[in-house]
Amino acid sequence: MSDPSFVFPNDPHVPWSIMIVLYPYITGLVAGAFVVSALYHVFHQEVLKPVARLALVTALCFCTFATLPLLLHLHHPERAFNIMITPSATSAMSGFGIIYNFYMLLLIVEVWLVFRPEIVERANSKTGFQGRIYKLLALGNREVTATSHAADEWLIRVLAIVGIPAACVLHGYVGFLFGGVKANPWWSTALMPIIFLASAIVSGIAALIVLYLFISWRRRTPPDLACLRAMSHYLWISLVIAVSLEMLEMLHMAYESGAEWHVLSTLITEHLAVSYGLIQVLIGSLVPFLILPMAIRPSRSPRSMMWMSGFASILILVQVFAMRWNVVVGGQLFSKSFRGFVEYPVHFGGREGLFAAAVIMLLPLLGLWIASKLLPLWDADGAVS
Amino acid sequence: MTFELNILGNHTNCGDSGGCGDSGCGGSSCGSSLEGELLSSLVGGEGGCSEGPDVSSRRQFLKKASTIAFGTFTLTVLPMSVAPQSAGESAAGGALSGAKDEVLYGFLVDTNKCVGTGKCLSACRVENDVPEGYARTWVERFVHYKDGTLQVDLVPETGYAGSDLPAIDPELVDRAYFAPKLCNQCADAPCNQVCPVHASFTSPEGVELIDPERCIGCAYCVQACPYGVRFINPETSNADKCTWCYHRITKNEQPACVEACPVGARVFGRLDDPESEVSKRLATIPTSVLKEHLGTHPKLHYVGLSGEVI
Numbered sequence: 111m112s113d114p115s116f117v118f119p120n121d122p123h124v125p126w127s128i129m130i131v132l133y134p135y136i137t138g139l140v141a142g143a144f145v146v147s148a149l150y151h152v153f154h155q156e157v158l159k160p161v162a163r164l165a166l167v168t169a170l171c172f173c174t175f176a177t178l179p180l181l182l183h184l185h186h187p188e189r190a191f192n193i194m195i196t197p198s199a200t201s202a203m204s205g206f207g208i209i210y211n212f213y214m215l216l217l218i219v220e221v222w223l224v225f226r227p228e229i230v231e232r233a234n235s236k237t238g239f240q241g242r243i244y245k246l247l248a249l250g251n252r253e254v255t256a257t258s259h260a261a262d263e264w265l266i267r268v269l270a271i272v273g274i275p276a277a278c279v280l281h282g283y284v285g286f287l288f289g290g291v292k293a294n295p296w297w298s299t300a301l302m303p304i305i306f307l308a309s310a311i312v313s314g315i316a317a318l319i320v321l322y323l324f325i326s327w328r329r330r331t332p333p334d335l336a337c338l339r340a341m342s343h344y345l346w347i348s349l350v351i352a353v354s355l356e357m358l359e360m361l362h363m364a365y366e367s368g369a370e371w372h373v374l375s376t377l378i379t380e381h382l383a384v385s386y387g388l389i390q391v392l393i394g395s396l397v398p399f400l401i402l403p404m405a406i407r408p409s410r411s412p413r414s415m416m417w418m419s420g421f422a423s424i425l426i427l428v429q430v431f432a433m434r435w436n437v438v439v440g441g442q443l444f445s446k447s448f449r450g451f452v453e454y455p456v457h458f459g460g461r462e463g464l465f466a467a468a469v470i471m472l473l474p475l476l477g478l479w480i481a482s483k484l485l486p487l488w489d490a491d492g493a494v495s
Numbered sequence: 496m497t498f499e500l501n502i503l504g505n506h507t508n509c510g511d512s513g514g515c516g517d518s519g520c521g522g523s524s525c526g527s528s529l530e531g532e533l534l535s536s537l538v539g540g541e542g543g544c545s546e547g548p549d550v551s552s553r554r555q556f557l558k559k560a561s562t563i564a565f566g567t568f569t570l571t572v573l574p575m576s577v578a579p580q581s582a583g584e585s586a587a588g589g590a591l592s593g594a595k596d597e598v599l600y601g602f603l604v605d606t607n608k609c610v611g612t613g614k615c616l617s618a619c620r621v622e623n624d625v626p627e628g629y630a631r632t633w634v635e636r637f638v639h640y641k642d643g644t645l646q647v648d649l650v651p652e653t654g655y656a657g658s659d660l661p662a663i664d665p666e667l668v669d670r671a672y673f674a675p676k677l678c679n680q681c682a683d684a685p686c687n688q689v690c691p692v693h694a695s696f697t698s699p700e701g702v703e704l705i706d707p708e709r710c711i712g713c714a715y716c717v718q719a720c721p722y723g724v725r726f727i728n729p730e731t732s733n734a735d736k737c738t739w740c741y742h743r744i745t746k747n748e749q750p751a752c753v754e755a756c757p758v759g760a761r762v763f764g765r766l767d768d769p770e771s772e773v774s775k776r777l778a779t780i781p782t783s784v785l786k787e788h789l790g791t792h793p794k795l796h797y798v799g800l801s802g803e804v805i
Contacts, residue, residue: 116647118676118723119630125714125727185712185732192692192711203715204691292789293685293721446723448805449647 117445129179142314151270171477308352313430316423394429398422601766609673609760613654618755631737678737679793686716
C-alpha cells in the first residue's frame with residue numbers, strides 16, 4: 111500500500127478558483143430560469159404565468175454577468191476576445207463564443223418582444239428622460255397593431271422553443287468542459303453535462319421561488335399560491351432527477367472501484383466531507399427532498415407553504431453551489447500523481463476572492479432591480495404577471 | 496552499491512560517475528533489416544505499384560488532374576486554416592509516414608541509470624528561467640520498504656548531497672529507483688486539443704509549444720495534461736511547460752537536462768534518424784510510456800519503468 115503523500119510539483123497551485131465555480135452556477139441559474147419561462151411560453155403552463163416574465167428577465171440579468179467571473183479568472187483578460195476571433199475547433203471551450211453570444215442575443219430579442227407593447231405604450235406616453243429611454247428601447251417602432259402583436263407572439267414562441275435546446279447547450283457544454291478532461295477521474299464522465307443541466311434547472315426554479323417570495327414580501331402582495339405550488343412541484347421533480355444522477359455517478363465510481371477510486375474515496379470522505387457529505391447531500395438534497403412534498407400538500411396553510419418552499423429553495427441554491435464547488439475545486443484537490451492532496455486557499459480579497467465573488471452574485475440582482483424599474487414585471491394590481 | 500546508497504540519500508555525491516557507455520542496447524543490426532521489411536510492406540514492395548496506369552485518355556488525365564488538385568488543396572489550403580493542429584498531426588505521423596525531410600524528435604529516460612543528482616533540475620531552471628515553486632522537469636524517488644510500504648518523494652535540485660534530507664537505512668529497503676519526469680510531448684496531446692485559442696500548438700518537429708502572444712491564461716491545458724507538467728507561470732501569466740529546450744534542439748544542441756545528466760539517464764535525439772541513439776534503443780529494447788491507457792501517445796519513452804510510476 112502506498113503512502114498517500116506525494117504530489118507533483120506543479121499541482122499545489124490550484125488553477126481554477128471560485129470564479130470557475132461561479133460561472134457554471136450563474137449559467138445554471140440562467141438555463142433554469144429560462145426553462146421556467148419556456149414552460150409557460152411553449153408548453154402553456156398557465157399556472158406559471160405570474161413568474162414567466164420574471165423568469166425571462168432573471169435569465170437575461172444573470173446571463174449579462176455570466177462572463178465576469180471568467181474575465182476575472184483569465185490571466186490575460188486583455189486577450190479574452192481571442193476565444194471569439196480565433197477559436198480552435200478542437201477545444202470544447204472555444205464553443206463559448208458562439209454559444210454564449212447566440213444565447214445572449216436570443217434572450218435580448220425575446221425579452222424585447224415580450225415587453226414591446228409596454229415599451230411602445232410608454233414611449234408614446236412618457237416624456238422627459240423616461241420618455242427618451244423608452245423611445246430608445248422601442249428601436250424606432252412606435253406602433254403595436256393586432257397583426258404585429260400576433261407576429262410578436264409567434265416569434266416569442268419560436269425563440270422560446272429554440273431557447274430550450276440553446277439553454278441546454280449553454281449549460282451542457284459547461285458540463286462537457288469538465289466531463290471531457292480524461293486526465294481527471296473526478297470529472298471525466300459522459301454524465302457530467304446531464305448532471306450539470308439537471309442541477310441547472312433545479313437552481314433556476316429555486317432561485318425564482320426565492321425571488322418571487324422576496325418580491326411579493328417587499329411589495330406587500332401575496333404570491334400566487336397555485337403558481338408557487340406548481341413551481342415547488344417542478345422543483346421537487348427536478349431535484350429528484352438531479353440528485354439521482356449525481357448519486358448514480360458516485361455509486362458507479364464506487365462500485366467499479368477503478369484505479370483512482372482510492373484517491374476519490376479519500377477526497378469525498380476527508381477533503382470534501384463538509385461541502386459534499388454534509389452540505390450537498392444531507393442539508394442541500396435530503397432536507398429539501400423531505401420538505402417540498404410536505405410544503406405542497408393541499409392542506410398546508412399558505413403562510414406555511416411559503417416558508418417551507420422558500421426555505422427548501424434556499425437550501426437547494428446552497429446545494430447547487432456546493433455541487434459546483436465540489437466538482438470544480440474538488441477535482442483539483444488531488445494531485446495527478448494520485449498519491450496526495452493539495453489545499454485550495456480561499457482568499458477574501460483580490461481578483462478571485464470571496465468579496466469579488468459576492469459582488470458578481472449581487473450584480474445580476476442589481477440588474478434585476480433596474481429592470482423592474484424599467485419593465486413591468488407585474489401588474490398594477492400587485493400580482494406578478 | 497554506490498547506486499543504492501545514492502538512492503537512499505546518504506549524501507554520497509555520485510559526481511561524475513559517468514561512463515554511461517554501454518547502454519545495453521547492443522545489436523542494433525536487426526533494426527535495419529526489420530525496417531527494410533516494414534518499409535517494403537508499407538510501400539507495397541518494389542512491385543507495389545504494378546498497375547501503373549498510363550494517362551492514355553483525356554478522361555484518365557482529367558481524373559488524375561482533379562485528384563492532384565484536390566490533394567493539393569487538402570495539403571495546402573486546409574492545413575493553413577488549422578495550422579497548429581495539422582502541423583502536429585503531420586509531425587506525429589511523421590514516424591509512420593517516413594517522410595524523409597521531416598524532423599521528429601524523441602526522448603528516452605533510463606530509470607536504471609538515474610542516480611538522482613538533481614543536476615538536470617537546476618540546469619533546466621537556469622536554462623528556462625523557471626520560477627521558484629514550479630517545475631518543467633522533476634525527478635521522483637521511489638523507495639520500497641521491506642514492510643511493504645512505498646515512499647515517493649522529490650529529488651532536491653541540489654541532489655541529496657546538498658540537501659539536509661535524512662538518510663534512509665538501506666537495511667529497511669527492498670529496492671529503490673528514480674523516475675525523471677518532463678513533458679511527454681504527446682502525439683495526441685490533450686493540452687493542445689483543449690486550448691481554445693490555438694496558443695498551444697505543435698511544432699513541425701512534433702514538439703508541443705505555447706505561443707506567449709496568444710495564451711489567454713485560462714489554464715484549461717493545465718487541467719487537461721495528465722502528467723502535471725503544465726503550470727501558469729506567475730511571471731508571464733502564460734501557460735508554461737517543458738519544451739525539450741526547443742530553442743536548443745533546433746540548433747542541433749541537446750536539451751539542458753540531457754547535457755547536465757552525468758550518467759546518461761536522459762537520451763534525446765531524432766526519431767526520423769534510424770542511426771540516432773534514441774531510434775536504435777527504441778528499436779532494440781523494451782520501453783514504455785506513462786499513462787498509456789489515456790491514448791496520448793507520448794514521444795517520451797522510459798526504460799525500466801516500474802508500474803507504480805504514473
